[in-house]
Each structure stands twice: as structure tokens, then as C-alpha cells.
Amino acid sequence: MSVVAFERKQNTGEWSERELSAILAALSAATALGTGREWETGVTEKGDVQFYLLSPLPDQACELCVSRIGGRYILEDGTGRLLFEHWNLELVALHAKAAVPSTSWLMVRAITLWCAVRSALHEKAEPWLAEGEELFVQFVPQLAAFA
């Protein structure tokens, strides 16, 4: 008689490679180079594993947290709001991907640059516009007289 060895469910301890890969694959855009985001792992006092997605420096606060409790995966944000829970990690990872704050640092930088360029252009163009307006004010009465 042979005994079938069932895979023991990992409830505490560490993330398995498969689990970490699933989370990191879903959050690949959020943790891409240039976003400034990092991630860390930790455990609860009962030894349940946690994955933290951290915002860029200097704050490095938790934006999302995935925890595994008794084979169930819990997705929370950095304020403790429960976003999703399921036994299927892939599903939880998908929800994590959707929950990542969408305004990336690249976007912020692009907007800042755009505002700076606009402001510089405005500063250069303003004297020209003012001069044009002055000329216009001077000539309007004369033009009106001819009309």
C-alpha cells in the first residue's frame, strides 16, 4: 500500500517562491525602475507572512499589504482598509495590481516639467504680448478716426 503525499499547505513561515513571483509579476509595473517603489516582507506575531508594497522615499509607507492567514490571502491598503480576500493568490494579486495608486512618479515628473515649460514660455511671451497690446491701444483711436 502506498501513501499519497499531499502537499502541505504553507500557513506560516515564509512566502514560497511561487507566491512571491505571483505577487511581483502582478505588481511589476508598480515596482518598475523609476517608480521609486520598493517592497518588503514581514510576519504577524502568529507568524503569518505579509508582503508590503512601499511608496517611494523618503516616506516609504505601506501602500498595499498582502497577508496569508491559514491559506487565505488578504489584501489591505496602508490604512487597514480591507480591499479583497480569497484563497486564490493569482486573483488577489490581480486586485493588488488594480489597487496600486495610479499616479506614477513618472507622470508627476512629466506634469511638473510641462508646467515649468509653460511657465517659462509664458514669461518670455508676456513682454511681447504687453508690447502688442500697448501698440494696439495707441493705434485704435487713430484707426477709429479713419473709419
Place this chain on the structure above:
Amino acid sequence: MRKVAGDWLKLRRADAELSQADLAARLGLKYYTFISQVENGFSRVPTEIMGAWANELGIEQSAFAKHLLMYYEPELHRLLFGAESK
């Protein structure tokens, strides 16, 4: 500084003889994972539950908030209470 705050919160919870699960239940949280998140130094105690958190640890609310402000916003704490005040 959040890590130091987390360690302090962990000690105060131990003083109150509460587990993370006990505290979470008393704060109305479904899971104790957020307590761990805060105590591991990755998140702050949200202002809206700071009073309740203090009550459960048996600490006066204003003293609790003032102490956490020292870790979360040290400069603001210094401006409000001076360098010596803790």
C-alpha cells in the same frame, strides 16, 4: 521612526495583555494583519482610530497621540511641545 513607533506600540499592547487578534477585534477590524502592519513599522495608526487604539491599550488619548506624533511628525511635535517634552 515608524519602526520605533511600531516597537513602542507592540510593548504597550503587551503591557495591556492583548494579542494582535484581540486588539484588532476590539478595534472592529476583521483581521489582525493591519495591527502587524503598523507594529512592523510600515504604516501609521490612522487618526480616526487613534483614540480607540489608545483606550484599548489603557493609555490616555492625548498622551498616546502626542507620543505617536513624536515618531510620525517629529518636527511638528517639536514645534508644538518643544524639544524636551515627550
